[in-house]
Amino acid sequence: MANPMRIRASAKDGVTEVRVLMSHVMETGQRKDASGALIPAHFITELTAKHNDKVVLSAQFGPSVSTNPYLAFKFKGGAKGDKVTVGWTDNKGESRADEVQIS
Amino acid sequence: MRNALKPIAIVAALVMSHGTAVAQSTADDIAKYREMIADGNPSELFEMEGEELWKTPRGPMKATLEKCDLGMGPGVVKGASARMPRFFKDTGRVQDLESRLLTCMQTLQGIDPKLVIDGKFNSGERKTMAALVAYVVTHSKGDKVRVDMTNPQMKELYALGERAFYYRTGPMDFSCATCHGEDGKRIRLQDLPNLTKHEGAAAGWGSWPAYRVSNSQFWTMQHRLNDCFRQQRTAEPIYASDVTIALSVYMAAKANGGEVMTPGLKR
Amino acid sequence: MNRILIAPLALAVAVLSIPAHATSPEELDIRARQMMKDSFKDHGIAKTYRMLQLDFQQACSQAKPPSADVMKQIEAEQMKTIKWPADGKYFGDWKEGEKIAISGRGLTWTDKAGAENGGGCYNCHQLSHHEISYGTIGPSLLEYGKVRGNSDEIVKYTWGKLWNAKAYNACSNMPRNGDAGILTEDQIRHLMAYLFDPASPVNKR
Numbered sequence: 001m002a003n004p005m006r007i008r009a010s011a012k013d014g015v016t017e018v019r020v021l022m023s024h025v026m027e028t029g030q031r032k033d034a035s036g037a038l039i040p041a042h043f044i045t046e047l048t049a050k051h052n053d054k055v056v057l058s059a060q061f062g063p064s065v066s067t068n069p070y071l072a073f074k075f076k077g078g079a080k081g082d083k084v085t086v087g088w089t090d091n092k093g094e095s096r097a098d099e100v101q102i103s
Numbered sequence: 104m105r106n107a108l109k110p111i112a113i114v115a116a117l118v119m120s121h122g123t124a125v126a127q128s129t130a131d132d133i134a135k136y137r138e139m140i141a142d143g144n145p146s147e148l149f150e151m152e153g154e155e156l157w158k159t160p161r162g163p164m165k166a167t168l169e170k171c172d173l174g175m176g177p178g179v180v181k182g183a184s185a186r187m188p189r190f191f192k193d194t195g196r197v198q199d200l201e202s203r204l205l206t207c208m209q210t211l212q213g214i215d216p217k218l219v220i221d222g223k224f225n226s227g228e229r230k231t232m233a234a235l236v237a238y239v240v241t242h243s244k245g246d247k248v249r250v251d252m253t254n255p256q257m258k259e260l261y262a263l264g265e266r267a268f269y270y271r272t273g274p275m276d277f278s279c280a281t282c283h284g285e286d287g288k289r290i291r292l293q294d295l296p297n298l299t300k301h302e303g304a305a306a307g308w309g310s311w312p313a314y315r316v317s318n319s320q321f322w323t324m325q326h327r328l329n330d331c332f333r334q335q336r337t338a339e340p341i342y343a344s345d346v347t348i349a350l351s352v353y354m355a356a357k358a359n360g361g362e363v364m365t366p367g368l369k370r
Numbered sequence: 371m372n373r374i375l376i377a378p379l380a381l382a383v384a385v386l387s388i389p390a391h392a393t394s395p396e397e398l399d400i401r402a403r404q405m406m407k408d409s410f411k412d413h414g415i416a417k418t419y420r421m422l423q424l425d426f427q428q429a430c431s432q433a434k435p436p437s438a439d440v441m442k443q444i445e446a447e448q449m450k451t452i453k454w455p456a457d458g459k460y461f462g463d464w465k466e467g468e469k470i471a472i473s474g475r476g477l478t479w480t481d482k483a484g485a486e487n488g489g490g491c492y493n494c495h496q497l498s499h500h501e502i503s504y505g506t507i508g509p510s511l512l513e514y515g516k517v518r519g520n521s522d523e524i525v526k527y528t529w530g531k532l533w534n535a536k537a538y539n540a541c542s543n544m545p546r547n548g549d550a551g552i553l554t555e556d557q558i559r560h561l562m563a564y565l566f567d568p569a570s571p572v573n574k575r
Binding site for chain 2: 411423504
């Protein structure tokens with residue numbers, strides 16, 4: 001199973017800032033290993049962030065994003081104690097979702 | 104590799120148009136880039152993993168590391184790595200963070216230190232070690248380097264570390280001092296801290312262990328020293344061997360009073 | 371007379387006796403050398419015999435360089451190791467030389483035996499007008515041939531310096547490329563061309 005994300009969410013003046021650090025190899029499929037064999041592509045393709053049950057961000061990722069991607073965004077609304085959920089799916093069909101409370 | 108490519112491409116573009124004022128602007132750009140990603144330092148992922156491992160019963164004795172004494176009393180992590188290496192009465196020797204963690208893993212969990220000492224970086228128990236280190240050093244961030252140089256064993260290791268630092272050997276006649284003995288030097292575009300002075304030692308010792316953006320790995324100080332010797336073209340230093348402790352004492356003593364910025368974020 | 375002598379002696383004894391079991395510098399030297407053997411292991415082509423110092427390496431292993439006399443003696447000995455080109459041919463192909471100057475590969479435990487080593491010149495020196503990724507441990511060699519000309523003297527000196535830098539400065543940071551078998555004679559010829567050829571980017575803007 002994929003490793004957990006680190007998510008921070010804080011609300012201030014009616015705006016919530018979310019910062020997400022994901023644990024993922026993000027292989028492009030173009031690199032070669034020591035023996036010269038191609039390392040198969042393995043990267044996040046889709047990401048969704050929800051405030052309680054409402055989608056506030058959906059994104060398509062590709063192989064040009066770095067290993068262990070970092071994502072920061074803001075959305076209007078949100079209050080202390082509300083749930084923020086971030087989930088991703090990768091090209092191998094693996095997925096991971098983590099949840100935090102807004103601080 | 105590829106993570107570092109983008110900022111370098113930007114740097115190269117700047118260079119084309121500005122000609123000679125390049126070196127400084129390159130260093131500035133790298134600093135800016137570091138600042139940009141510092142907020143999302145992926146070493147946090149290793150720290151999370153380390154915290155989990157610290158609290159997970161492991162090894163033949165199925166115990167956690169929560170009673171591990173890093174010098175501040177059993178289980179105390181806060182500020183511990185800022186005061187290491189230090190002399191430990193129970194083992195009768197000076198230990199750096201990693202050799203001390205080996206002691207804890209052995210005595211509390213029954214894990215054979217050989218699994219780490221003879222292991223490979225980024226795999227098996229050495230990978231576990233790196234995560235544990237990330238967890239521990241994060242809890243000294245913002246502290247000051249405070250190693251006890253009044254201790255006679257520490258003094259002796261400092262003297263040995265200094266000798267190791269200047270020890271020239273191997274097919275290229277290099278020592279640590281070849282690259283880290285003068286102010287304001289670079290290898291290629293990489294700035295080299297002068298580890299013989301407080302300022303450089305504080306910058307170097309204070310910012311390792313670190314996450315390396317170029318290979319997405321978390322490097323402990325043992326790992327860092329190992330790669331320094333690789334590039335010196337010496338034989339391989341044995342994990343947690345005397346030379347690694349002596350050099351750590353030498354650097355930490357020079358850095359004493361400097362800020363702990365661990366885990367760092369490196370190229 | 372006697373009284374004058376006794377006083378400083380007594381003082382010296384007192385100073386020495388304060389750290390009761392402190393190790394002497396000579397003892398520490400011996401222990402440090404032992405540590406440099408015991409703390410290392412073989413890995414690939416990087417064997418533990420690499421931890422044994424040559425005489426000059428040991429002489430150059432302090433913060434301060436050795437005395438001028440010792441330096442001169444080392445330089446004279448190292449001068450004897452330089453192999454001059456038998457056919458009098460000092461120059462190869464600057465294009466090959468550039469590749470050697472850029473490559474910093476070779477001789478680490480992750481390198482294979484028998485692989486061709488790089489010169490690693492750019493790690494420490496500025497050389498050409500267009501390579502901006504250069505180190506500063508050594509002096510800038512930009513426009514090396516253009517500035518220095520190509521007299522027999524400078525050509526010979528440069529060959530010697532590339533072969534064994536310690537012949538000119540006992541504790542130089544620069545490796546003994548020829549003497550230590552880091553580079554072949556042909557590779558050194560290519561580097562010579564890179565430094566001197568008017569068409570080389572070292573000299574041509």
